[in-house]
Amino acid sequence: MDVYFLMCATSLCNLLKMRSRKGGSILEKLVSIIIPVYNCEKYIDACIHSLQNQTYTNYEMIFVNDGSRDGSLEKLENAAYNDARIKIINQENKGVSSARNVGIDVAKGEYILFVDADDTVSTDYITNLITPLKDDDVDIVIDIPVWVFENKKLFSSVKTEQIGADLIKNYGELFQGEYNMALQSPWGKVYQKYILNQYNIKFNENIGYGEDVLFNLEYYSYINKYKLINKFSYLYYQRIGFGAVNKFTIQRLYGEVVGLNAKKNMLQKHMYLNWEKIYNQMLVGTIGSLLNALFMSKISNKFKNIMIIMKTISREISVPIRTYKRKQYIVLYAAQHRIYFPLIMYYFIKSKLKS
Secondary structure: OOOHHHHHHHHHOOOOOOOHHHHHHHOOEEEEEEEEOOOOOOOHHHHHHHHHHHOOEEEEEEEEEEEEOHHHHHHHHHHHHOOOOOEEEEEOOOOHHHHHHHHHHOEEEEEHHHHHOEEEOOOHHHHHHHHHHHHOOOOOEEOOOOOOOOHHOEEOOOOOOEEEOOHHHHHHHHHHOHHHHHOOOOEEEEEEEHHHOOOOOOOOOOOOOOOHHHHHHHHOOOOOEEEOOOOOEEEEEEEEOOHHOOOOHHHHHHHHHHHHHHHHHHHHHHHOOOOOOOHHHHHHHHHHHHHHHHHHHHOOOHHHHHHHHHHHHHHOOOOOOOOOHHHHHHHHHHHOOOHHHHHHHHHHHHHHHHO
16 A cells, blocks of 8 residues: 555656646747748848847747748848758748748747748747746737837737637637737747647638638637737738738739638637627628728729629628627628718728828
């Protein structure tokens, strides 16, 4: 009996030591940062510099050059010459989803972070995201970004951190609030590599827009615990004339529609309650992003394209909308009943105020 008790006690002590050692070593484990690059010559230096000066020490930077035609590759090669942490992968232009997937495949770190090549991060970006993994035993950490528009920094009003379980079930409520953008984008987060590998989670390379939302929804469906923080360590830049947010094409419109259908399928697959309500909330975001991009673009026949957008979205709204917040209710009601003029004017004025 004494021998049995001693064996059990020894096993328990070893288990506790292993857990303690595992927890204590999280801040020393390799982190992989994946940065897709396409024609970012003007902004890539600032991005590289911000990543090189992290307080966290054990990390690699994987730059996937997606067929850039400007001087981006030369700048990457110059930076990599004196920094062994930088890995450069060259491929033909296949899109941001392909570039990110390639980065995931070659990443050696236990934790995956994403950064866009025209954005920057604070010096404690990695540390802020990694630390809660040790302290709170979570599967993903999501930081609220700082929006930078024409060199003006816009901070979110989120003041408190949030920790919880079943992010996929809480997605609908969080999607409506200040965490909206943070939930959807791949940057400003730390992902566990083993979860990505175990469930073969990849970015959908067949859609041009909304692939990041799909990626996150799938990841969220397999995790047990999450943490939302407000360290504001990611600077997300919106620039006139640069990036998808400022470009409107017919291809983008159809890409958004294909993306909406893929989101609907993902929501149906993983969310059994209120998925239709969440989907309609996504429609509101799609209306806003498409109209804003259209108004800020130089494309001709804007009115014709506006009508294409509105009629396309109108067909997608299929659920009673009385339970939504006032803004969402107005947007959905107007779109559903084809009251287009006031809705178009709202987004037109909003885009002018930004410019």
